[in-house]
Amino acid sequence: MTKEFRHFINGEFVSSERTFPKYSPLNNKQIGVIHEANKQQVDDAVKAARAAMKGPWGKMTVEQRVAKLYAVADEITRRFDEFVEAEMQDTGQTLHVMEHVFIPRGAANFKIFADVIKNVPTEAFQMETPDGRGAMNSAIRLPKGVIGVVCPWNAPFLLMTWKVGPALACGNAVIVKPSEETPATALLLAEVMRDVGIPAGVYNVVHGFGPQSTGEFLTSHDGVDAITFTGETQTGAAIMKAAADGIRDVSFELGGKNAGIVFADCDFDKAIEGIGRASFLNTGQVCLGTERVYVERPIFKKFVQALKEKAESFVAGDPTDPKTTMGPLISKEHQAKVLSYYEKAKKEGATIVTGGGVPDMSGDYADGAWVQPTIWIDLPESASVIQDEIFGPCCHIRPFDTEDEVIELANATEYGLSTTIWTQDLARAYRMAQGVDVGITWINSWFLRDLRTPFGGSKKSGIGREGGVHSLEFYTELRNVCIKL
Ligand code: NAD
Numbered sequence: 001m002t003k004e005f006r007h008f009i010n011g012e013f014v015s016s017e018r019t020f021p022k023y024s025p026l027n028n029k030q031i032g033v034i035h036e037a038n039k040q041q042v043d044d045a046v047k048a049a050r051a052a053m054k055g056p057w058g059k060m061t062v063e064q065r066v067a068k069l070y071a072v073a074d075e076i077t078r079r080f081d082e083f084v085e086a087e088m089q090d091t092g093q094t095l096h097v098m099e100h101v102f103i104p105r106g107a108a109n110f111k112i113f114a115d116v117i118k119n120v121p122t123e124a125f126q127m128e129t130p131d132g133r134g135a136m137n138s139a140i141r142l143p144k145g146v147i148g149v150v151c152p153w154n155a156p157f158l159l160m161t162w163k164v165g166p167a168l169a170c171g172n173a174v175i176v177k178p179s180e181e182t183p184a185t186a187l188l189l190a191e192v193m194r195d196v197g198i199p200a201g202v203y204n205v206v207h208g209f210g211p212q213s214t215g216e217f218l219t220s221h222d223g224v225d226a227i228t229f230t231g232e233t234q235t236g237a238a239i240m241k242a243a244a245d246g247i248r249d250v251s252f253e254l255g256g257k258n259a260g261i262v263f264a265d266c267d268f269d270k271a272i273e274g275i276g277r278a279s280f281l282n283t284g285q286v287c288l289g290t291e292r293v294y295v296e297r298p299i300f301k302k303f304v305q306a307l308k309e310k311a312e313s314f315v316a317g318d319p320t321d322p323k324t325t326m327g328p329l330i331s332k333e334h335q336a337k338v339l340s341y342y343e344k345a346k347k348e349g350a351t352i353v354t355g356g357g358v359p360d361m362s363g364d365y366a367d368g369a370w371v372q373p374t375i376w377i378d379l380p381e382s383a384s385v386i387q388d389e390i391f392g393p394c395c396h397i398r399p400f401d402t403e404d405e406v407i408e409l410a411n412a413t414e415y416g417l418s419t420t421i422w423t424q425d426l427a428r429a430y431r432m433a434q435g436v437d438v439g440i441t442w443i444n445s446w447f448l449r450d451l452r453t454p455f456g457g458s459k460k461s462g463i464g465r466e467g468g469v470h471s472l473e474f475y476t477e478l479r480n481v482c483i484k485l
Helices: 039-054 062-078 080-091 095-119 156-169 184-195 214-219 233-244 268-284 297-312 332-347 403-411 426-435 470-475
Strands: 003-005 007-009 012-014 019-023 030-035 124-127 135-143 146-150 173-177 203-205 226-230 249-253 258-262 290-296 351-354 374-377 394-400 418-422 440-443 476-484
Touching: 003 184, 007 039, 007 184, 039 146, 039 173, 039 203, 039 214, 062 080, 062 095, 062 156, 062 184, 080 095, 080 156, 080 184, 095 156, 095 470, 146 156, 146 214, 156 173, 156 184, 156 226, 156 470, 173 214, 184 203, 214 233, 226 233, 226 470, 233 249, 258 268, 258 403, 268 290, 268 297, 268 394, 268 418, 290 297, 290 403, 297 351, 297 374, 297 394, 332 374, 332 394, 394 403, 403 426, 418 426, 426 440, 470 476
Parallel strands: 003 030, 146 173, 146 226, 173 203, 226 249, 258 290, 258 418, 290 394, 374 394, 418 440
Antiparallel strands: 007 012, 007 203, 019 030, 124 135, 135 476, 351 374
């Protein structure tokens, strides 16, 4: 059955004249029709959001808002299976990752930020004045206004709620532009918002593409007060230009080319498990994943062999089958991009340890966007697959000898999102954490997230930090009130 993915504007599901097809990544068959919002519809959404800020939403107490956000999280949990199903159809990713990571973490995003806003203090300063009477300064925290939320496709629900949760907790209204590849869960969330009584206009969804389409209409609309974006670095640059008109604030979570670093004293099995996840989870479509692995020379050969076995152990197939451990890429277009890098690696002289092509998928899945988990060695650091973000299930492994050398290798990229370091020597781990230029360093783990901690990238991997109280910097304005006594 073909689904229709409409917009959600001012509490209503709305159609457009223009639509485009949504294909399943599993078999490339059309599974839906997505409506493409035009300028007028984006404008309607902005007006609805602005009106909601002046209406009942803007007048709610923090306590009332927090209660609503808890209700949103509970309703997502009640409709958990529908969210799992919808996201699985959009992305083709496995039931396991949906049930254990993406959907529960998405629901948690509403509770955690509700708790943050309920408990966060502001500041007060008592000031002396020449007349001896003094003055009191206090800061009050206000919502920023209407927030444009532009999302990618790789973990659609998790990444969208990571922005919508704090934005609403802080009292803003939002207009979400999901990726053109993954429209479904943003709309299920619209039903949830409506059903728990979030006022019309607070949460809006407009579908479409980026340039000269919905994304650009939204980010260049002067009624949008700030833009939070997760996606490619180049897109971030385009959005930043749009935000310059009107001097609007941006929060960016962008691309990465993260290094995994493994020392000879690591817990070997755990390191293989950890790097295996970091390179291959979600078919390598995780911004925090690693496509460059550096291994201390004494264990290099053993490591390559063990990671090869790990890569070859993944089972591609029906995402609902518990035996399936790897899904397809998001689309045939992305498959072509990843395969073009597999070809480049060959041309640039890589030794292919495993993979390098398309798995043999039979029957209904033959035309899906599948690729093999792939490992290379023996490339110079200048090789394309070591420099560019591929966003596929692949990594290059290279030996190293010293801490200084591996810090230099890890930092030789324009990106600075995350790293995962494996060693039993915690003093060394801490030295490394200070040396590698990234926003998040995992020691003996990967993708372990405490939502209260600052999240974001250095260099071309982002601007700003979100998470816990850090999200408040972007989603609220602090206003100083000075009272002369
Ligand atoms: P993308 O930049 O192609 O698209 C992201 C969103 O931006 C989509 O909704 C798209 O329609 C929209 N868009 C594109 N051009 C636009 C424009 N000119 N104006 C306004 N909107 C525009 O990214 P993607 O391919 O969907 O996602 C993959 C990328 O996201 C990777 O680079 C990955 O590293 C990055 N990512 C980063 C993080 C992080 O936390 N740093 C998390 C997930 C993904």
